[in-house]
Amino acid sequence: MSKTQERVDAVSSNGVPHQGRVAEPVTPPRVSARRRRPGVIALSLALIAAGGAGVAVLLLQVGNRTEVVTVVRDVQVGQVVTEDDLGTASIALDPAVKTVRGDDLDSVVGKQAAVELKPGSLLTPSQVTKDSLVKAGEQLVPIGLEPKQIPATALVPGQKVQLVHVPAQGAADTGTTSAARPATIDGRVVKASGAAPGTGIVVVDVATSAQDGPTAAAWVASGTLRLVLTAADGS
Template identity: 60%
Template sequence: MSKTKDRSAPGAGVPAPVAGPVTPPRVSARRRRPGLIALAVVLITGGGAGGAVLLMESGHRTEVVTVVRAVPVGQVITDRDLGEASVALDPAVKVADRSDVVGKRAAVELKPGSLLSSGQVTSGSLVRPGEQVVPVGLKPEQVPASSLAPGQKVQIVQVPGEDEEASKAQAEPISARVVRVGDPTPGTGSVVVDVAADRTETPLLAAWVSTGKIRLLIDAQGGA
């Protein structure tokens, strides 16, 4: 019996697979991190809120007038005495306008570094009705060591000379108020002080001043 040789090769007679569409590999989605997302939201929100606050503050800043040099009571305010600053200010606060302040007098003592309000200045004069101004020239030894300032109340007394009789009746002091203090004269140190006094006493005061035999005394605060 002859053996029939199996000529079929492995896979013989099996149809070849038909090529079809290739399915792309599945890519896994990136893992979301809720913590980072929440942090990003917080940062964005916080930055927006901070910007809003800065915008609001900058919108409420006001240009104000400041004092850069000391100005005593009653002295005329000059442009050199003032400066400007931008600050956050309550709208209820009445600020002074620079153009309206220059040329007026200080109603209170103005100190450097302070803000200037409209209530701290006045257009009124230190010379009241019924008064007159007398310039009083004072030598260094006649000027009090304490600084004189406009608005201060003073007493002016007559000092008898050495050649006058000691028994001569001493005249009553004349009450006055400082209106302006001049700058000391270079070399001599003498200074002229304008004072306002009752017009009934100014002729006598002027006569005293002409002799140079006077002294100026400063009244205590609140003194008459």
């Protein structure tokens, strides 16, 4: 063997590849597959199902809309409701909410407003009436109340009241004792205005019997009338 061949074999024995030899492919490290957890998978499926159910309910609510009657202009108590006072809107309505359906709009036109109607509100059946707010055999007495005479409880149409006659300040003794029961007249609120700018006076229209109307009007003129709210049960 020649010296040259020995030198080549010596280099090869030291781990240096012969010139021109093709290197073998490197095997990549084995990566173990991630273990799937059944609980996580079940939770993911449940969340997906819940999300899909929520979307379905939302779509049903959006699609299940009802046309109802709305108020588009101010209508005072006792005023006849016209078609121009009303409009319609399509909303998702809770069955527990009592409203006038759009198909029944014509049925409320011509009725009187039992309460003050405000634009932007939904019309309910109880807010209108076909009956006159002042019934046969009644008279309407307007009563002006100063701020100190206005009850903290809001006066609303239909509220039962008593008109009480009180002695005027400085009036002469009529011979009656202070313990005598004052004269009273039963009435019913038909309408209450807002407080007048500057004075704060509120005008309340009270329906009384025809025979008591003139007496109540006289008490108002003399400043000897006071308005008292009656209990809801009439006692």
